[in-house]
Amino acid sequence: MKLDAKVPSGPIAQSWDSHRFEMKLVNPANKRKFSVIVVGSGLAGASASASMAELGYEVDCFCFSDSPRRAHSIAAQGGINAAKTYPNDGDSVWRLFYDTVKGGDFRSREANVYRLAQVSNHIIDQCVAQGVPFAREYGGLLANRSFGGAQVSRTFYARGQTGQQLLLGAYSALCRQIGVGKVKMHPRAEMLDLVVVNGQARGIIVRNLVSGRLERYAANAVVLATGGYSNVFYLSTNAKACNVTAAYRAYKRGAGFANPCYTQIHPTCIPQSGDYQSKLTLMSESLRNDGRVWVPKNQADCGKAPGSIAENDRDYYLERKYPSFGNLAPRDISSRSAKEVCDEGRGIGPSGYGVYLDFSEAIGRLGQNVIQERYGNLFEMYERITGDDPYQTPMRIYPAPHYTMGGLWVDYNLMSTIEGLHVIGEANFSDHGANRLGASALMQGLADGYFVLPYTIGHYFASQKQTPVTIENAAFDNVEKETTERIRKLLSIGGNRTPDSFHRELGRIMWNQCGMARNEKGLRAALQQIPALREEFWKNLRVPGCGEDFNIALEHAGRVADFLEFAEVMCHDALERNESCGGHFREEYQTDDGEALRNDDEYCYSSVWEYQGVGNTPALHKESLTFDNVKLAVRSYK
Amino acid sequence: MKLTLRIWRQHHRTAKGEMVDYHLDDVSEHMSFLEMLDVLNEKLLAEGKDAIAFDHDCREGICGACSLVINGKPHGGFPNTTTCQVHMRHFNDGDVVTVEPWRANAFPVLKDLVVDRTAFDRVMHSGGFVSVNTGGTPDANAIPIAKNEADIAMDAAACIGCGACVAACKNASAMLFVSAKIGQFRHLPQGKVEQLDRAKRLVAQMDAEGFGACTNTYDCEGACPKSISATFIAEMNRDFLKGNLCEP
């Protein structure tokens, strides 16, 4: 596997401009001769499909939900960053770039991050032009807030529904192209495998989730915009159907998987309430702008009503440990601190795994109406789930898996190690290093989809000759046969356990041993437990019904089967990286006061894993990272 | 608590459906309604039976996938609540709970509780957008928009496209859904340019999909989990009429 990042030479501030100039163009009259398959209709997939269709390419877009508008992006609450500097508070493209590289704990590729910061401003312009109703000030200009560890106000938002509004914007652009026939939309369709012909990605095998039948699609290039894999933990803030199948299948066909162990645990989620729990609900991080995080100083106070605990007996641990960032300390740090105080026995709530997020001071200072204006819908959501009123009593929160920085490796053009296979949005590994800053995923998904891929894919088409490939090609026969066989196998085991029970068990292994904190012993144990569980899965699974049918148990079983293989890759990656960085915290590597201890001498690279067969240790390839513009430094938020 | 669930089962689009009774013995009040159905499905699968199909995804009231008629009411009839946000603390030991799919000609049942809502998407394809391409747009702050207008646009844009409005309406009308999209754009300068044409196109497609007419009973507004106001319907009617009078 060859890793050529294709980073343009020259000063970073000019690299995207000069690269755009150097890239080859496809003649406008020829664009319609090129077809693209886009798997995914979230922010990344919808924006890319619409933009490529506008340019003239023929696009087929796929999603597993009943409408592209329901992609998981819809759930993002907090906001989207851009370096507009409207508030005149010292922000700039350079500062957004700098913050993102530092926030990623120096494990991302500088050139990609710079480009992201650069195009961020166009995203806001684009969305406003589409009619995205961002929050505004009384003077009619756009409102900004500071969010998730930033010391400037660069986050644009639409109440607590930013992801929804951005996705509906991208969906509207997509609808326009569907309406004129330039995009063919395939809802309720799940990609089950990638078809590679002569080393190039040329098609996919899809299961129609209503009829259950397999279908073949061929194109000149394939784009995966299939989101993240947080559901490997079973309980996460992701939507229920999010899964790793598309990315993992591409990995099995030769795409390198980068940094799978970089997972983000979000600090502010509603704690689990019982064994039947099906997912965890995020409370937007914007709440930390006005909420103060605390636990009792003394274990003895943990069971008491929060109001009865005196100010002096409260430990506002983030404010204490990180005086300059306080409650806005980045996600990895806040999450780990919550785990720490709970492990000390100072957690609150029935399980002991919870901390308070308290608004009483802000309500006193600003008035309840201001807090209501800012967070009304979040407070309502919290009350609906827990039955508690957060205006009266502090919220209970605990960290939960939320986002995955790891993903398929891509070069500067967003192409994976399989020629023609492009990967955008959360599904790739590109911009966030070992930790993502708040409000940067929406930015990245839309940057990739609106402003990067539509250029770079043209360059791909213009720079090489392709032979015509149709779905009659033998490669399609083979891949479809394998898929059929796999489905037959899932249906024929006839054991005693449901797909969900395996998924939950895998989730527990991963949360305990490859979650917020990891160590060698735990990871080695997980690498024994996962194959054993996988073996049981293939012996003892029970999926009633048949394949050519609307069969929800079969859908889930297929996804769990892939998670059961992928989890092992994650653990290998976590074990190999003998350092702590960002979302990857190895207990063996910490400073005396418990902070992550990075090892730049030995681990300043992205780990890219190459498939070697089920159960075999994948082969490691390294993309070394250089920092010419942001000086490698210890990431301190003290 | 113990519950009897009376659930619509229908194998496929053209199959005949029926209500089937299921019993659950230990439902916790902290469960969500969908978690309760998960427990039932786990039980069915363990018995080698076909699980009950229902749409869901985000489980936090924003994606618009979940779509159950619970005890005769879309999303159960709780204020501002989607099915996935309904918790079992609202039910009592011994209750018989009926669960059905959205009922509307334009939303045919695909299986059990899952319906086909692509009619909504097709309405959007006909004009639910501002006709701008990617790139070349003016600076986001070039056109100030009064906060109250932006707020109204956001109120309309909050629609999650679940279809509860259609399911609640005795005519199975989609006026609330369609008017919310029209309403969002007509309150923004970016959307004003195509305002009248958009109303005409969306209404035409809505009719073509077989949704019913509006007779102003406003059950849609009552059932909407996002409190979309029926005043958007009035605005849409105005645009539609004006559009036909000015440029028929």
Ligand SMILES: Cc1cc2nc3c(=O)[nH]c(=O)nc-3n(C[C@H](O)[C@H](O)[C@H](O)COP(=O)(O)OP(=O)(O)OC[C@H]3O[C@@H](n4cnc5c(N)ncnc54)[C@H](O)[C@@H]3O)c2cc1C
């Ligand atoms: C609760 C929550 C809140 C968040 N808040 C914020 C925030 O405030 N700011 C921010 O910047 N980020 C936020 N994020 C992160 C951000 O929302 C996501 O990273 C981002 O939206 C991912 O977009 P995407 O387009 O890459 O993928 P997704 O939106 O996940 O879309 C994936 C698409 O791929 C399709 N798909 C997947 N697999 C297949 C397959 N095999 N076959 C066919 N189709 C497939 C799906 O149907 C879907 O259409 C939040 C995330 C969560 C969970």
Ligand code: FES
């Ligand atoms: S599952 Fe998304 S709104 Fe209910």
